[in-house]
Amino acid sequence: MARITNTDTLPFVESRYELGMLASQRVRDLNGGVEPVVDKARDKLTVVALREIGSGKLDIDAVRHEFVESYKDAPAFTDAENSLEIASEDPMLREIDAELENSLVADSQDGIEDAGDDTPDESEDEE
Secondary structure: OOOOOHHHHOOOOOOHHHHHHHHHHHHHHHHOOOOOOOOOOOOOHHHHHHHHHHHOOOOHHHHHHHHHHHHHOOOOOOHHHHOOOOOOOOHHHHHHHHHHHHHHHHHHHHHHHHHOOOOOOHHHHOO
């Protein structure tokens, strides 16, 4: 199999989308040190993964299961870890935070003042 195409792999996968997902998972496995089931030669890992899928020697269900499980293993975060607020003791960071907060307050007050200034001047109407 000198060259691999999508049509070579379609009997083993349901769609081209699934082919991309499974090939990417297999590349991650190969990068992790898993031995390829086909001759690696001098091909890049992406080509090796596609050749493995197209050869039928690879257990597609195991790769599919591993792909799904890789997204289930995401670590759970507490609310404090998800927060963008960082309690820092660094005085420079506190100063920057204070400046940003002051500029946000000033911007919001400018917006309130500008909102009430929609009435036209009487001097412009008298012409």
